[in-house]
Amino acid sequence: xxxxxxxxxxxxxxxxxxxxxxxxxxxxxxxxxxxxxxxxxxxxxxxxxxxxxxxxxxxxxxxxxxxxxxxxxxxxxxxxxxxxxxxxxxxxxxxxxxxxxxxxxxxxxxxxxxxxxxxxxxxxxxxxxxxxxxxxxxxxxxxxxxxxxxxxxxxxxxxxxxxxxxxxxxxxxxxxxxxxxxxxxxxxxxxxxxxxxxxxxxxxxxxxxxxxxxxxxxxxxxxxxxxxxxxxxxxxxxxxxxxxxxxxxxxxxxxxxxxxxxxxxxxxxxxxxxxxxxxxxxxxxxxxxxxxxxxxxxxxxxxxxxxxxxxxxxxxxxxxxxxxxxxxxxxxxxxxxxxxxxxxxxxxxxxxxxxxxxxxxxxxxxxxxxxxxxxxxxxxxxxxxxxxxxxxxxxxxxxxxxxxxxxxxxxxxxxxxxxxxxxxxxxxxxxxxxxxxxxxxxxxxxxxxxxxxxxxxxxxxxxxxxxxxxxxxxxxxxxxxxxxxxxxxxxxxxxxxxxxxxxxxxxxxxxxxxxxxxxxxxxxxxxxxxxxxxxxxxxxxxxxxxxxxxxxxxxxxxxxxxxxxxxxxxxxxxxxxxxxxxxxxxx
Amino acid sequence: xxxxxxxxxxxxxxxxxxxxxxxxxxxxxxxxxxxxxxxxxxxxxxxxxxxxxxxxxxxxxxxxxxxxxxxxxxxxxx
Numbered sequence: 017x018x019x020x021x022x023x024x025x026x027x028x029x030x031x032x033x034x035x036x037x038x039x040x041x042x043x044x045x046x047x048x049x050x051x052x053x054x055x056x057x058x059x060x061x062x063x064x065x066x067x068x069x070x071x072x073x074x075x076x077x078x079x080x081x082x083x084x085x086x087x088x089x090x091x092x093x094x095x096x097x098x099x100x101x102x103x104x105x106x107x108x109x110x111x112x113x114x115x116x117x118x119x120x121x122x123x124x125x126x127x128x129x130x131x132x133x134x135x136x137x138x139x140x141x142x143x144x145x146x147x148x149x150x151x152x153x154x155x156x157x158x159x160x161x162x163x164x165x166x167x168x169x170x171x172x173x174x175x176x177x178x179x180x181x182x183x184x185x186x187x188x189x190x191x192x193x194x195x196x197x198x199x200x201x202x203x204x205x206x207x208x209x210x211x212x213x214x215x216x217x218x219x220x221x222x223x224x225x226x227x228x229x230x231x232x233x234x235x236x237x238x239x240x241x242x243x244x245x246x247x248x249x250x251x252x253x254x255x256x257x258x259x260x261x262x263x264x265x266x267x268x269x270x271x272x273x274x275x276x277x278x279x280x281x282x283x284x285x286x287x288x289x290x291x292x293x294x295x296x297x298x299x300x301x302x303x304x305x306x307x308x309x310x311x312x313x314x315x316x317x318x319x320x321x322x323x324x325x326x327x328x329x330x331x332x333x334x335x336x337x338x339x340x341x342x343x344x345x346x347x348x349x350x351x352x353x354x355x356x357x358x359x360x361x362x363x364x365x366x367x368x369x370x371x372x373x374x375x376x377x378x379x380x381x382x383x384x385x386x387x388x389x390x391x392x393x394x395x396x397x398x399x400x401x402x403x404x405x406x407x408x409x410x411x412x413x414x415x416x417x418x419x420x421x422x423x424x425x426x427x428x429x430x431x432x433x434x435x436x437x438x439x440x441x442x443x444x445x446x447x448x449x450x451x452x453x454x455x456x457x458x459x460x461x462x463x464x465x466x467x468x469x470x471x472x473x474x475x476x477x478x479x480x481x482x483x484x485x486x487x488x489x490x491x492x493x494x495x496x497x498x499x500x501x502x503x504x505x506x507x508x509x510x511x512x513x514x515x516x517x518x519x520x521x522x523x524x525x526x527x528x529x530x531x532x533x534x535x536x537x538x539x540x541x542x543x544x545x546x547x548x549x550x551x552x553x554x555x556x557x558x559x560x561x562x563x564x565x566x567x568x569x570x571x572x573x574x575x576x577x578x579x580x581x582x583x584x585x586x587x588x589x590x591x592x593x594x595x596x597x598x599x600x601x602x603x
Numbered sequence: 604x605x606x607x608x609x610x611x612x613x614x615x616x617x618x619x620x621x622x623x624x625x626x627x628x629x630x631x632x633x634x635x636x637x638x639x640x641x642x643x644x645x646x647x648x649x650x651x652x653x654x655x656x657x658x659x660x661x662x663x664x665x666x667x668x669x670x671x672x673x674x675x676x677x678x679x680x681x
Binding site for chain 2: 059060061064159162201266267351352522526
């Protein structure tokens with residue numbers, strides 16, 4: 017079967033902030049760029065980012081990129097690579113001003129400068145007073161960023177392939193990446209998009225958990241394609257959980273509720289945070305509250321029929337305060353928990369929010385892997401940015417407002433690196449004859465499967481297994497069983513059957529392909545988490561409650577083909593300043 | 604022929620709030636829509652995520668969008 021083929025200088029998978037920032041750099045340099053997206057670009061998950069973009073502009077209070085760097089290293093629980101963190105924090109001002117020039121409607125101060133607001137984890141003077149570092153567009157910063165970048169890309173002639181799903185990475189015998197195979201969801205056609213540079217910006221994958229704040233599109237497609245192509249995934253045990261997602265739906269209830277005086281109750285009506293954090297109580301940091309909630313549930317003090325959630329009480333604030341200060345939250349509670357917080361508490365549960373791990377890259381956006389002679393060899397022709405990449409600037413735990421910064425800085429850096437690399441590689445390499453075979457085989461298997469598994473049932477099983485065995489607080493016995501269970505689920509995911517075999521807009525096929533991808537990410541997470549016998553950042557083990565820098569100050573690498581783990585050192589040496597040595601992380 | 608599937612895919616959004624509400628709408632109300640209703644729904648799906656979400660939760664009557672009210676009310680009810 018011959019497959020249509022199109023040639024581009026660069027192919028980018030994913031049209032969120034990271035993908036579109038990189039695309040813009042390339043298109044404005046005159047390169048021929050294709051961007052693939054499962055949904056219309058401005059409906060990418062970047063739209064959900066509200067907090068803002070961290071940059072030490074010092075418009076409101078004195079600030080310094082070096083202080084921002086310290087906060088990021090400390091927030092990462094010292095697992096972040098300090099060269100990449102220095103690079104990001106130093107470039108923050110520049111990428112924000114660039115976006116301003118593109119037309120991003122930032123909130124402003126009276127003097128006309130960009131308004132900045134405080135956010136958790138940001139400090140002045142290396143751990144001193146609260147810093148004011150976040151640049152925002154009201155509560156819709158991500159939305160404004162997507163619209164700004166999309167319009168600018170259209171002007172620069174970036175070619176968008178909307179409602180296309182990338183299927184697999186194409187590598188030749190030397191291991192060089194030559195493009196992707198992809199499915200046009202509208203027609204069902206498979207095409208090869210050949211490119212001299214392939215960049216993944218496919219976002220997060222928190223849909224592997226039943227309790228997830230992520231949109232349905234976040235199925236880890238880029239991670240799974242990478243793993244299937246023999247490139248390892250890095251630090252997959254590190255997932256940030258938000259303590260208060262609506263039970264059963266996942267929608268975030270912001271920290272503002274607890275800031276206004278709301279608090280958590282267990283099934284006995286006890287305000288249990290008083291036991292775990294006598295001073296900060298319900299305002300303790302996200303990981304502390306999430307762990308306390310998980311302990312309450314595990315010890316049988318959860319609420320509801322299945323004793324599997326807790327209650328967030330705010331009716332004591334009074335109807336006026338709730339209506340005036342928390343109107344959006346009230347709407348969410350009514351719509352998704354069928355509870356009006358003026359009268360009754362909101363059922364909540366710790367909810368997966370952000371993936372710190374991903375495709376290993378250096379701070380130029382180049383994918384690096386120990387596949388030839390060194391531990392961090394550049395995979396020629398392959399780049400990754402944003403949540404799907406692990407640079408690693410977030411290490412074991414991400415700070416709020418650093419993710420929008422991450423996608424801008426590394427989207428641009430990857431674009432610049434591709435421009436340089438393409439000057440040296442002016443021709444497309446020869447495509448191997450079997451370039452699309454793997455993807456076609458998966459599609460053929462799906463079409464011919466008899467007596468197979470139901471996609472949504474296996475998906476539910478996958479999410480429940482991850483939630484129960486590899487959630488916010490991790491236990492040795494549950495992880496051990498979890499490895500077996502998730503392996504079984506992954507096996508079942510390889511035998512899914514779809515009733516609809518038609519080509520045009522076959523969403524059942526797309527969802528089956530997404531399940532393949534979720535299974536790759538889930539197995540990588542469970543195996544990486546079981547092996548790391550310490551607690552660091554978002555990875556909290558019941559049996560190993562402390563950070564162990566002697567044994568574990570290193571990055572995990574997971575190889576899909578034999579489910580093997582390897583490790584590589586954390587890059588502790590920054591580019592120009594002194595290293596921040598690991599210390600206890602106390603707030 | 605595959606209009607329902609095409610529309611179902613366009614209910615995939617960047618905001619989880621919308622993913623859930625639009626999926627509920629598809630399950631509960633889409634099949635009963637007449638042609639005008641389908642057109643209203645498709646017009647609503649073309650709005651940016653944040654705008655659509657605010658239209659659903661704030662329930663403000665906007666005269667310019669009066670023609671979308673019947674389907675918008677169904678979206679507000681799910």
